Amino acid sequence: MDNYSFTEENYIKAIYHLETKGDVANTNKLADAMQTRAASVTDMLKKLKRKKLVTYKPYYGCNLTPRGKSLALLIIRRHRLWEFFLSEKLGFNWQEVHDVAEELEHVGSEKLINKLDEFLGYPKVDPHGDPIPDFKGNMVEPEQFSLAGYTLNKSGIVVKIGEQSPALLEVLEQKKIGIGSRIKVLQKADFDQSMEIKINNKHTAHISKVLAENIFIKIV
Amino acid sequence: MDNYSFTEENYIKAIYHLETKGDVANTNKLADAMQTRAASVTDMLKKLKRKKLVTYKPYYGCNLTPRGKSLALLIIRRHRLWEFFLSEKLGFNWQEVHDVAEELEHVGSEKLINKLDEFLGYPKVDPHGDPIPDFKGNMVEPEQFSLAGYTLNKSGIVVKIGEQSPALLEVLEQKKIGIGSRIKVLQKADFDQSMEIKINNKHTAHISKVLAENIFIKIV
DNA sequence: ATAAAAATTTAGACAAATCTAAAAAAATAT
DNA sequence: ATATTTTTTTAGATTTGTCTAAATTTTTAT
Numbered sequence: 001m002d003n004y005s006f007t008e009e010n011y012i013k014a015i016y017h018l019e020t021k022g023d024v025a026n027t028n029k030l031a032d033a034m035q036t037r038a039a040s041v042t043d044m045l046k047k048l049k050r051k052k053l054v055t056y057k058p059y060y061g062c063n064l065t066p067r068g069k070s071l072a073l074l075i076i077r078r079h080r081l082w083e084f085f086l087s088e089k090l091g092f093n094w095q096e097v098h099d100v101a102e103e104l105e106h107v108g109s110e111k112l113i114n115k116l117d118e119f120l121g122y123p124k125v126d127p128h129g130d131p132i133p134d135f136k137g138n139m140v141e142p143e144q145f146s147l148a149g150y151t152l153n154k155s156g157i158v159v160k161i162g163e164q165s166p167a168l169l170e171v172l173e174q175k176k177i178g179i180g181s182r183i184k185v186l187q188k189a190d191f192d193q194s195m196e197i198k199i200n201n202k203h204t205a206h207i208s209k210v211l212a213e214n215i216f217i218k219i220v
Numbered sequence: 221m222d223n224y225s226f227t228e229e230n231y232i233k234a235i236y237h238l239e240t241k242g243d244v245a246n247t248n249k250l251a252d253a254m255q256t257r258a259a260s261v262t263d264m265l266k267k268l269k270r271k272k273l274v275t276y277k278p279y280y281g282c283n284l285t286p287r288g289k290s291l292a293l294l295i296i297r298r299h300r301l302w303e304f305f306l307s308e309k310l311g312f313n314w315q316e317v318h319d320v321a322e323e324l325e326h327v328g329s330e331k332l333i334n335k336l337d338e339f340l341g342y343p344k345v346d347p348h349g350d351p352i353p354d355f356k357g358n359m360v361e362p363e364q365f366s367l368a369g370y371t372l373n374k375s376g377i378v379v380k381i382g383e384q385s386p387a388l389l390e391v392l393e394q395k396k397i398g399i400g401s402r403i404k405v406l407q408k409a410d411f412d413q414s415m416e417i418k419i420n421n422k423h424t425a426h427i428s429k430v431l432a433e434n435i436f437i438k439i440v
Numbered sequence: 441a442t443a444a445a446a447a448t449t450t451a452g453a454c455a456a457a458t459c460t461a462a463a464a465a466a467a468t469a470t
Numbered sequence: 471a472t473a474t475t476t477t478t479t480t481a482g483a484t485t486t487g488t489c490t491a492a493a494t495t496t497t498t499a500t
Contacts, residue, residue, distance in 0.1 A: 005456085005457090007456085007457070007458095026477085026478090027477070027478055027479085028476090028477065028478080036457090036458075036459090037459065037460085038477075039458085039460080039461095039478085039480080040457070040458055041478090042478065042479055043456095043457075043458080043479095044457080044458095047456090047457095058465090058478075058479070059464095059465060059478060059479080060478095086332070086335075089339055090332070090335040090338075090339055091335060092331075092335070096331075099329075100327070100331075100332050103327045103328065103329070104327055107320070107323045107324055107327075109319075109320045111312075111316075111320075112306070112310070112320050115311060115312070116310060118310075119309055119310050225486080227486085227487065246447085246448090247447070247448055247449085248446090248447065256487090257488080257489065258447075258448060258449085259448085259449070259450080259488085259489070259490080259491095260487070260488055260489075261448090262449055262450085263449095263486095263487075264487080264488095267487095278448075278449070279447080279448055279449080279494095279495060279496065280448095441500100442499100443498100443499085443500080444498080444500090445496100445497080445498070445499085446496080446497070446498085447494100447496070447497080448493100448494080448495070449492105449494070450491105450492085450493070450494085451490100451491090451492080452489100452490090452491090452492105453488100453490085453491105454487105454488080454489075454490105455487095456485100456486085456487095456488105457484100457485090457486095458483100458484080458485080458486105459482100459483075459485100460481105460482090460483085461480105461481090461482090461483105462479105462480085462481080462482105463478105463479080463481090464478080464479070464480085465477080465478070465479085466478085467474100467476070467477085468473100468475070468476085469472100469473085469474075469475085470472085470473080470474090
């Protein structure tokens with residue numbers, strides 16, 4: 001695999017994320033994502049095109065070539081493996097892992113990342129519930145379920161909140177449940193479907209059926 | 221702690237290593253260490269002086285300021301902790317760890333490096349036998365001697381290889397001598413200072429004076 | 441002590457990634 | 471369909487770390 005600068009890698013990653021969100025990666029969106037100016041983006045897109053990582057059409061935007069896409073997946077693989085390492089082995093909170101992984105993801109050694117993968121036991125999902133590509137770039141988007149359908153002792157990561165009402169958000173805030181929280185079902189009451197859950201392996205909470213129906217979990 | 225570029229950090233590290241070797245870090249030696257030209261070094265030294273990391277005297281060379289020295293020790297701490305991690309946790313050979321650690325050492329998070337230190341059990345020495353500075357920058361130089369100075373029937377554990385040339389590493393590989401090997405001196409020839417040694421109580425080897433001078437042993 | 445050699449610095453240039461300001465193209469509104 | 475607004479590109483400048491070639495200082499040798 002060739003060698004790319006931090007900046008190039010970050011552009012490729014940003015383009016990938018825009019594409020998978022269904023958007024075309026155009027100049028202004030990229031400038032926004034990269035915290036830079038449109039003119040700088042234009043320059044970079046021309047360069048990435050020269051390097052055959054994207055197809056670039058002036059006044060339109062760009063798409064990743066197959067080469068660009070595998071580079072993106074490699075960087076995402078590195079990022080998410082490091083996030084897993086930081087969380088699992090070094091005891092970082094899931095909120096803290098992103099910024100550090102943002103730096104570690106640019107360390108290029110192929111052997112490093114594959115050995116790390118092995119050391120971590122080939123995890124499928126990072127601490128935010130996002131899937132980790134394997135060494136070939138394949139990843140399995142984990143299925144998400146409402147917490148209400150969960151059975152005892154199953155755990156996962158909160159990836160979505162159903163209803164966006166202020167009342168619901170307030171309850172979640174109060175119980176310290178948010179996107180990324182790791183939740184494990186401890187007890188379930190048959191008569192009203194309420195449940196006792198453990199949040200981030202730290203504190204427990206009791207939540208009603210209605211609340212559980214609005215919390216969506218990815219299995220980890 | 222402030223933020224420095226990869227290049228600045230690498231210069232600081234090179235200056236530190238020259239200083240501890242007893243040399244004055246002058247332009248040509250630095251150009252050699254940094255694989256660059258003298259003119260580039262001059263530019264950089266002026267910059268490092270502006271940043272108060274070195275004292276620089278034209279036509280003489282430079283010395284690290286206290287700030288510069290603690291930065292150097294921090295980078296060395298990162299480097300050696302990562303080497304330990306790669307060797308101990310990911311199963312890299314001690315010859316392979318250096319280049320990867322060279323990249324990892326520039327990841328700046330203070331929390332990362334202190335958590336890593338904790339995770340590794342606060343190791344005192346890296347896979348090459350070099351001491352790891354603690355979070356304050358203190359390190360204990362382990363007592364070690366060149367094998368060349370050894371007398372008959374004395375034995376110890378290989379903790380460091382002096383010169384890092386591929387030619388030397390190849391000989392060591394071939395004779396199955398590595399960091400951690402237990403070595404006992406069986407015979408010594410007066411006329412050329414070559415010696416017969418036993419390695420790991422298993423096989424014997426004949427090694428020249430020059431080779432012996434590059435093998436450092438810790439008495440056990 | 442003076443000339444020759446070696447080491448170092450200065451001057452001016454370059455590539456990468458960025459910027460601002462102005463020009464050009466595309467989208468939108470009347 | 472034409473004018474206005476938005477988006478994007480171009481042109482030219484800036485910063486960082488590098489380079490070559492020439493000038494300068496220091497060291498070494500006679």
